[in-house]
Amino acid sequence: MNSIRKLVPLGIASTVVVVVAAFVVAPATALAHWTPQPEPTQVGTASFVLALPAPSAACVAARQAIGSARAADRIEDLNENAANDATEDQTEKADLKVLWTNLASACWGAAVTKPAAVSPPSSGCIAARTALQNALIAEKAHEAAEANSGTEHTAADWQEDQADFAAFKPLWQAAASACGFSFTHW
DSSP states (O other): OHHHHHHHHHHHHHHHHHHHHHHHHHHHHHHHTOOOOOOOOOTTOOOOOOOOOOOOHHHHHHHHHHHHHHHHHHHHHHHOOSSSHHHHHHHHHHHHHHHHHHHHHHHHSOOOOOOOOOOOOOHHHHHHHHHHHHHHHHHHHHHHHHHHHTOTTSHHHHHHHHHHHHHHHHHHHHHHHHHTOOOOOO
């Protein structure tokens, strides 16, 4: 009986060790085989591929011309000195611009053109925009004051806001007509 009493604490300790080891090892073994899996593909799903037309011979030649010019420029840049570098780089840039224009016309059928310069706004447009902007700034300050005083979102405030919006309409229309844009709806 004396020997069994000595084994009981040893049995309990060994059981605790095994249980703790099982808890330590269990997450590692449970997660060891887990990997994110892609969703299975469904049978009968259609995949669409956009088939672009083959480029024309002129387009391919224009692409090759740009590639050849760039390769030749890299080799030439390694061997040139700094004295004639600036003027030569400008010439190379102009030559590449011509090649890119040729590529655009050969591949996309349109020549590359610069957009027309935008004329500065007229003095009437600037005056109308300034008047509108000043009115909007004053209204923003007025709305902030109403929010701070607690009179915002009342029935009287709603009527006042409608009157303010009606007062903005002529300012919008003046800016639109002076600056050449409209607010027509379809």
